[in-house]
Structures are given as C-alpha cells and as structure tokens.
Amino acid sequence: MLTKADRVNAALDQSIPLAHPIKIHEAMRYSLLAGGKRVRPVLCLAACEMVGGDESLALPMACATEMIHTMSLIHDDLPCMDNDDLRRGLPTNHKKYGEDTAILAGDALLSFSFEHVAVRTPELGSAVGSAGLVAGQIVDIASEGDEDVTLEDLEYIHIHKTARLLEAAVVCGAILGGADDESVERARRYSRCVGLLFQVVDDILDVTKSSEELGKTAGKDLASDKATYPKLLGLEGARRFAAELVDRANGELAGFDPAKAAPLYHFANYIATRQN
Ligand code: GRG
Numbered sequence: 396m397l398t399k400a401d402r403v404n405a406a407l408d409q410s411i412p413l414a415h416p417i418k419i420h421e422a423m424r425y426s427l428l429a430g431g432k433r434v435r436p437v438l439c440l441a442a443c444e445m446v447g448g449d450e451s452l453a454l455p456m457a458c459a460t461e462m463i464h465t466m467s468l469i470h471d472d473l474p475c476m477d478n479d480d481l482r483r484g485l486p487t488n489h490k491k492y493g494e495d496t497a498i499l500a501g502d503a504l505l506s507f508s509f510e511h512v513a514v515r516t517p518e519l520g521s522a523v524g525s526a527g528l529v530a531g532q533i534v535d536i537a538s539e540g541d542e543d544v545t546l547e548d549l550e551y552i553h554i555h556k557t558a559r560l561l562e563a564a565v566v567c568g569a570i571l572g573g574a575d576d577e578s579v580e581r582a583r584r585y586s587r588c589v590g591l592l593f594q595v596v597d598d599i600l601d602v603t604k605s606s607e608e609l610g611k612t613a614g615k616d617l618a619s620d621k622a623t624y625p626k627l628l629g630l631e632g633a634r635r636f637a638a639e640l641v642d643r644a645n646g647e648l649a650g651f652d653p654a655k656a657a658p659l660y661h662f663a664n665y666i667a668t669r670q671n
Pocket of ligand 1 (some may be wrong): 432
C-alpha cells in the first residue's frame with residue numbers, strides 16, 4: 396500500500412506543473428501535495444490489480460479520485476462551510492491564498508480530474524480548469540483596477556473566460572462526430588474567433604445599450620475602470636474587430652459541406668448582430 400501511495404504521489408506531483416497563472420497552480424499543488432493518506436487512489440490501484448489489470452491502467456483514475464477528494468476538502472474548509480484554519484497540519488487553502496483563489500483552485504482540481512480520465516475529449520476538462528475558465532477568472536481578478544491592461548491581457552482573459560468553453564463545445568462535437576484532425580483544427584479556429592467575437596460584442600453592447608438608456612454618447616463601460624474592447628480600440632475599432640472575427644470564423648468553414656456548415660455559419664452572424 397505504501398509503494399502504491401508513493402507512485403500516486405509522484406504522478407500527482409507531475410500532473411500539475413507550476414504553469415502560468417502561477418498562483419492558481421501553486422494553490423492547487425499546495426493542497427494536492429499536502430500529504431494525505433491517499434486512501435482513495437490506493438484503493439483504485441488495488442482494485443485494478445485484483446481483477447488482473449496492471450496498476451498503471453488505473454493510475455489516471457486514481458489521481459482523479461485524489462484531486463476530487465482534495466477539492467472537496469478545500470471547499471469544505473471555506474468560511475461559508477466548516478470555516479477551518481488548519482488541514483493536514485497546515486493552514487487551509489483559503490487561509491494561505493484567499494477565498495477567491497481557494498474556490499478557483501477547487502474548481503480547477505475538479506475539472507482537471509475529469510480531464511485526466513477523459514480519453515477522447517480531455518478538451519472539456521482543460522477548457523474549464525486552470526488552463527481555461529479558471530485561468531481567465533484569476534487573471535481577471537488580478538487585473539482589477541489595473542490602469543495598464545493591454546489588448547494582449549484583455550485577449551488572454553476573454554480567450555480563457557469565454558472562448559475556451561465555446562471552443563471545447565465545438566471541438567468535442569467535431570471529435571465525437573468522427574472528424575479527422577484537420578477538420579477538428581478548422582472547427583477549433585472557427586470557435587476561437589466566435590468565442591472572442593462573443594466577448595467583443597458583449598463589450599460593444601454594454602456601451603451602446605447604456606448610452607441608449609442614459610441618452611448619452613458615452614456608456615458606462617467607457618467610463619468604468621474595467622478594460623473593454625471599446626475602451627482600448629474605440630467603439631468603431633471594436634466594431635471593425637468584430638467584423639474581422641466574423642470573416643475569419645466563416646472563412647474556416649469554407650472547406651466543409653456548405654449545407655452542413657450552414658448552422659455554424661449563421662451562428663457567427665447571429666453572435667455578431669445580437670442585441671442582448
Ligand atoms: C465534490 C463538487 C464537489 C464539491 C464538494 C465540500 C463538499 C462538496 C463535500 C464535503 C466532502 C467531505 C469533506 C467529506 C469528508 C470526507 C472525509 C472522510 C475526509 C477525510 O478523508 P481522509 O481521512 O483525509 O482520507 P486525508 O487527509 O488523509 O486525505
């Protein structure tokens with residue numbers, strides 16, 4: 396059992412590198428590698444062996460059970476639940492990193508666990524976790540009130556907060572539909588454009604709708620301290636960028652049967668012209 400626990404510890408250590416955004420991966424590793432007994436993953440490996448399988452077959456699933464267990468402990472320790480200061484003899488995740496990061500670290504561990512075990516579509520887990528929605532949210536939180544947010548920063552936030560999940564929906568659909576690699580990549584590029592377009596249009600609507608409501612020329616988002624596309628590119632520049640994204644998205648559909656690609660073609664135009 397101890398040998399199995401050592402193997403699990405090594406696999407868990409390798410599973411989450413200290414990648415960008417560093418803070419979220421540090422928080423995930425802090426709790427995941429804090430020295431639990433590893434009861435669940437060891438049971439998983441032992442059950443695999445019991446029925447004649449090599450334990451390596453069950454290693455990803457074993458790691459996934461420990462990731463889920465760890466995230467449940469992080470969330471259980473939060474002030475809104477058990478409000479604990481110590482876990483496994485160390486400060487709890489939220490005591491060390493703050494509640495916002497602790498919640499996101501739990502979310503990222505949960506989605507990462509599914510990414511670990513999904514064979515054909517790991518895309519979905521990675522779109523949600525610390526390389527996806529969680530990454531966008533933690534960088535967004537860190538950039539709040541920052542006057543120097545660049546277009547590159549804004550794109551990073553929206554690609555992760557919004558586009559990655561749209562991308563996963565499209566890519567997983569294409570994979571499950573039997574697409575070859577080239578078609579999957581074309582579908583991916585289409586969805587990235589639509590994902591970013593979704594956010595650019597959202598920012599434009601925030602400005603134009605609040606202008607209408609207030610009867611003013613400048614809406615709330617041009618005045619607020621949140622970085623938006625109209626703020627960085629101007630309203631006309633943001634509209635031009637949106638039009639460019641629609642062209643790029645629909646260009647990626649050119650290689651598909653037009654009748655079958657029609658819903659995605661119209662979808663990009665719908666996102667570009669939506670009013671809410
Ligand atoms: C899973 C989506 C999702 C949310 C979490 C907070 C929550 C929902 C559930 C609470 C689950 C919880 C804290 C159950 C207690 C389980 C338990 C017996 C913990 C102690 O397990 P050990 O002794 O701990 O295996 P170590 O530290 O050795 O890993």
